Amino acid sequence: MRNGDSTTIDVSESSAIAKGKAPLIAVTKQETGGWKRGVAIFDFILRLGAIVAALAAASTMGTSGETLPFFTQFFQFQANYDDLPTFQFFVIAMAIVSGYLVLSLPFSIVSIVRPHAAAPRLLLLILDTVALTLNTSAGAAAASIVYLAHKGNPNTNWLAICQQFGGFCQKISGAVVASFVSVVVFIFLILLSALAIRQA
Template sequence: MMRSGDHSTTIEVPPMESDAVVKGKAPLLPASNARPAAGWKRGVAIFDFVFRISAMVAALAAAAAMGTSDQTLPFFTQFFQFEASYDDLPTFQFFVIAMAIVAGYLLLSLPFSIATIVRPFAVCPRMLLLFLDTVALTLTTAAGASGAAIVYLAHNGNQGANWLPICQQFGDFCQKVSGAVVASFIAAFLILLVVSLSAMALRRV
């Protein structure tokens, strides 16, 4: 405002163009930053889904291989029959039950994994899957470790306990139970990757 005697003149200054540009662009910045984050989280969710299916297949294969491990030697008498089966050992029974539970859980978890693909910023499904995946990883590792101990004894025996190796006689049986143990460790490794991906995604929420 300028004064000259008793008269006053008002000069209005229009807003600067740079301010208008800044004000116009400011709301667009969060959206542009959210797009890469959403794409990254959706990619993690897709890998989670793929690893989850692979772990389910490995766990199901381990349970099926162990559950069908049964071999009878061709020579037997009227009173003695030499047979090896998974249900002769409680450890192998636990292995079959545990791997079947893990495979069933992974199947039921697929819809939640799909939900994280559709909604990459959802926290609750990831938290639930992270907790249950950790339990599944613990169960899978316990089943694989206990099965591996019995497989080792079947292959090598234990001289101190006077346990003889049986794999020379029951070759097919040992081959199946060994394959089941390997499949369980593959499933445990894949579930470990799933847990790691969930933790990484939650860290960037």
């Protein structure tokens, strides 16, 4: 009934119209459905990529740690991610984001099966926004500490620790990069959801 230039006479075909199965409209609906289904499949693939990135970030940070090969009688030099509260937050936040992404896969599949349903897309868009915020805050907080570990800050007398703990710094830098990859994927996911909701 959307394309108003066709003059049709509908007599008591209520259920067929309600489901959009009237023969004249079928072609248009099918095309729109195909486009939306493609978006939904792309959404699913992007989610898989985001899971990989988020898990990589959490596990790289979680396993980072370095013990220097020399030690004194009373002290052994080692660096670990849980020496810094920001990195603990990073691991917890990225684990939550990974868990959310895994739990969101069924809703993404629902969008593939029923391309015209707006409710699952809307739910995903809202939850994606919250997850994006959590992911971004974890990544940015860790990035600022990683920067400090690399460069130090002479004004506050915070010395760079990356000269001593090179391997540790490489790992935490990699984890931050992985978290920002998943941030970018989240932005694309929200963009796709918004486009698909528009004419649901």
